[in-house]
Amino acid sequence: MGVMTSTPASASTTAPDRAALRSRADELLSALAGPGATLREDQWTAIEALVADRRRALVVQRTGWGKSAVYFIAARLLRELGSGPTVIVSPLLALMRNQVESAARAGVRAATINSANMTEWDEVRASVRAGEVDVLLVSPERLNNPDFRDTVLPALAADAGLVVVDEAHCVSDWGHDFRPDYRRIRTLLADLPEGVPVLATTATANDRVVRDVAQQLGVGTPGATGSAGHPDTLVLRGGLDRESLHLSVVSIDDSEKRAAWLVENLETLPGSGIIYCLTVAAAQDMAELLTSAGHRVSAYTGRTDAGEREELERALLDNEVKALVATSALGMGFDKPDLGFVVHLGAPPSPISYYQQIGRAGRAADRADVVLIPGPEDRAIWNHFASLAFPPEDVVRRVLDALAPDRPQSTQALEPAVDLGRTRLEMVLKVLDVDGAVQRVRGGWVATEQPWEYDAERYAGLAEARQSEQRAMLTYISTSGCRMDYLRTELDDPTLDPAAGGCGRCDNCTGQRRETTVEEGALTRAREALERPGVVLPPRRQWPTGLAKLDVPLKGKIADGPAEGRALARLTDLGLGQKLRALVAEPDQDAPEWLVRACVPVLREWGWAERPTGVVALLTGERPLLVSSLARALAQMGRMTYLGGLTRDEALPPVTAQNSAYRVAQLWGTLAGPGATEDAAGGTADDGPVLLVTDILGTGWTVTEASRNLREGGASAVLPFAVAAET
Template identity: 60%
Template sequence: MSTPEKPRDALPEDPSEDPSEAPPEDLPQGPRDESRDDLREDAERCLRALAGERARLREDQWTAIRALVVERRRALVVQRTGWGKSAVYFVATRLLRERGAGPTVIVSPLLALMRNQIDAAERAGIRARTINSANTEDWDRVFAEVEAGEVDVLLVSPERLNNPDFRDLVLPKLAAGAGLVVVDEAHCISDWGHDFRPDYRRLRTLLAELPPGVPVLATTATANARVTQDVAEQLAADDALVLRGPLERDSLHLAVVRLPDAERRIAWLGEHLDALPGSGIIYTLTVAAAHEIAGFLRERGYEVAAYSGQTEPAERLQAEQDLLDNKLKALVATSALGMGFDKPDLGFIVHVGAPQSPVAYYQQIGRAGRGVDRAEVILLPGVEDRDIWAYFASLAFPPEPVVRSTLAVLEEAGRPLSTGALEPRVDLGRSRLEMMLKVLDVDGAVRRVKGGWTATGRDWAYDRERYERVAAERSREQRAMLDYLAIEGCREEFLRRQLDDPAAAPCGRCDNCTGRHWPAEVSDAGAGQARDRLRRPGVEVAPRRMWPTGVKDDLGVAGRIPPGQQAEPGRALGRLTDIGWGNRLRELFAGPDTEISADMFDAVVKVLAAWDWEARPAGVVAIGSRSRPALVGSLGRRLAQIGRLPYLGEFVPLGEPGPRRHNSAQRLRSVWHALALPDDVAAAVRDAGGPVLLVDDRIETGWTMTVATRALRDAGAPAVLPLVLAVNA
């Protein structure tokens, strides 16, 4: 592999253009229009304040600014990352404010992106404030500053648009007084986009209700022709200006490295991370993989940190700053670190696992190489990628009967119901239920009010054809991602064609264009270290501590689970989403029921050996399984044998298996009466007089284990120690 070139020492910052690309100022520019030239001179002055004395406006930047400031039009700008889309709305803001307009309202999807935008605005002397879930204590002060005319830019998260108080009391005032409305990362509006967010769809209503003459700008770096058309239509303007430019990134050097298994992929990282220039991002598809890889690389001596949507906000902010300050070689991150992160000198991006869309992939790699000559972009695909894609696909908009039943529940209630109150009555998990309600809110079928959700009574049609087309598009994108891995031609050209870039052409830089491929070999020692890390067994499983809402009337339980009915923190061999044991466990559950294999049992024994329990188990009980009796039974009996413990027996499954349930209340109801503890087993538990090791094959929602624990504690077990092969996540 050739040695990466050294970064350029001085470049205009993100919003600007290299002056070498600007037209010479002494060349004829057409007939002189004094007002036009004066405005452009003002715009150039604003840009220099924002991005430095060498900055010059691109022609499309100027076209967009003039459309917003002079013509008060609605515009969609689709340009590559680093082109300078933020310069358009900051310069337009400055010009509009100087001409007496109200503040700019920017709808921005991520807190990290807001922080970067506020910093950029301050460099140009633009006073920016933000309203989001992390600064509620500042809202009153911010609103007072807006009303006093002391704020030039107000950044709002899309989730605020559906907060009842904000939507009904604050938003109308902002919309009435806005000088410019900006929709950042506008592909989120479109359900054809790779990062569709229901809250963004509400913007269509906001835009339709703006006073005449308020300009609107939508921006994105990742939109194909279909998304571009959809967003342009949602701007609620017949003459929306669409400015779409080429998406070439001449600093990116794309490559794919195929390795046979997860061990060799992270071993490859451990042996090649030093060869990657500067600092960068290592993307993973799951939270578990981010932590596994970060742990392995730290053991190899690298300064890295894990980063996901589950990371505490303060830790995320510190990790971002450490990468910005080059204190880290890499952040090992999920897609939570995406649109919102701006570090122009990122030297590399590596994906361990392929995103399910070429568009999403191009958006993520666009973070690299914005202020350096060369950035390495490497994809390490895995055999488990398709399983993870399938999981994400399962979170699509629910089928019509589920939607109709939700609407019926709301109508029959005659009062607002919170999401928690709805969950026991609808067979959907919390996150999917919330997503569905937001879509129904945008469609006018429900409304979010104080106290929860209420039905509007309006007619609503289930757009089956559209949902099926979206699902088909997602499937097509996944096939295209597989094609990207196998393509023998230019990789960047392929990605740009997926984005319908008419200027797509061979880049001359990727591994296929140059014939220079990263080596796909790792040392035996490195592979062994990675294998040891990934096969290190044992995941702690926290017990359920609260009963779900909505089951008190029929099950008689509510609130906190009494300590005398709770399990101790349990253990699992691994997570199904792990890149180590996860692969083995997924294969196990995809195959026929068999007794536990020798190597998997040995790993479970290691989990037990490392378990620092307060008191040794006095016996083993298994949860009888309809689907895997051989697996669960053999696991329980062999553990009792090797631990020289009595095998006390099994719970007996009752009745026929019902439909799969997806949320806590529904799942608890389905297992509450489906498990029986035989009298002889209960007596054996009581006679054992000590903790019980409770064995099952996997934990999905945790309610089967919770119900079984309650029965064992009621039978006299002083403690219950759950042990399973797998947890879902």
């Protein structure tokens, strides 16, 4: 075997025998993928560049091409040549689990360090130091954990034989799955000794994302220099066409009919697959509907705990279910080569993210069906997620101003100082950390006092890019041309030949459209299930921390808050939610009769400890007529006293805060009533329970302040009842 050795030693400086390397690589592939498997030429080109030439490489290849084979084989070859362990930065726990199993098949000893195995970290570190680990998979979030960054990361950088950045598009905020923690990777790469090869891989990157990955990681286009890349970088970029994929679009305006179509047609789809939904609520509703119709499905979302996720993934891998009804939580790294179909109930916001998800299907199958069922509510959901983008400069400056160089503050402690919700604040801090303006240390965050410039041009470009991608997705839905060619064009596929005449498989190329009619019985069952009203609204339990800084004398447990409430539906729900979304989009009006009727079963089945004796309308939103008329109707129907409305002085600025502490501060002490409306019965909140009627419940802080007001007025309990919940 020439240069091969059975145990790691100091890295060899002898020029490797390339023929022997190729032979050994084929042996390892057979162990990894089965007898008879052969390396693609591009796979060998990448392995040779990493192992023999110690170069940096960027591999952009479609899902199922075999990128993991490249880095596992390269890792084993480098180990046999005496190099240190390979470090793989991997974004998802599901991906890690699959990769550890794949590594074992190739005789590669792999271990992971991530949030799910914290109790094993010391043992894993000891194994790495003892030379018992060939590959260490690290989640990107670990890279900026102070202990890991300061004690483990330098040792890894010093000893690494290869560094792999998997799903490298995550480093780019132009990509579909930007993660600020990925930016920390460039620190790891900067500390690598000379001659340590680096591999960045992704399946979903257009030209813009490729350029950004090159800039962030120092791997990219040949001829690039300095921070933009290495002049000897190898770039391997393949075609995106998948001959097994048969793409189609089913356009049905009515949300319940869309759901009924899926109930009727699920079993006609080949094998087992994934049904993607845009929201957690939609995934849960659809899973319940399909299950009630006799289909073997389960919901898989960001709210599914880690243990259950693993069980559900295994059930799909073993074809024990027809489908997982999932959000994007089931995405990168899930590897089922024979996945028979991917259905989207609701369109993703960009062709890039759409291609990434449909790439799960048909890797090792002659045919896989890809069906998109778009809905008119998709754009509202896109816009909601787009609103969580990087905030304007004045808000970011307030974050910097709130930090000191010598007094660490936790994210929670910072919230009262800046008007940002927890998720966006954490994103801002991570971006500022990578930019060098702040640093995460024990106990929280500190300012570095380094100069920092807000990249307004970049963020404006990002906003425009998001809008452009949404328009491109709408064009994909409506195009009469080849759908696969359209996606390949949007992803800048270098192998696309416009003169080839299309894929010959999609609905537009073949002229074969899926039937959109639905049997009346299936539609009735879908309507009954999806329009079944009633969503539980859990109350707020604790006041936000730091309210004293905003001159609000509230802290700790909320003693006078509302009881558990109800809403008719969520605005994102597939059935009644869409009817309510249409209602609240219209001008303010009296509550229509169908809305009042829909409230009856919710109130009847509530199961409250004590029946409410009075009704109060919360008139702080944009629909006072809708809310007050509904409150009066419910009072009359339930033989309760209509006590009037809680209002807020119109001279006060509107409540616009995103951050919980700021929102409470804007609301505190600003509500007046009940009895403030002309049509009130003149009653007071007495000592009985009160039904508090509102239009849309979002953060829950307005009903919490309303409850505090009513409880001070004598109500024994406050039961919030909303026309709709935002999510």
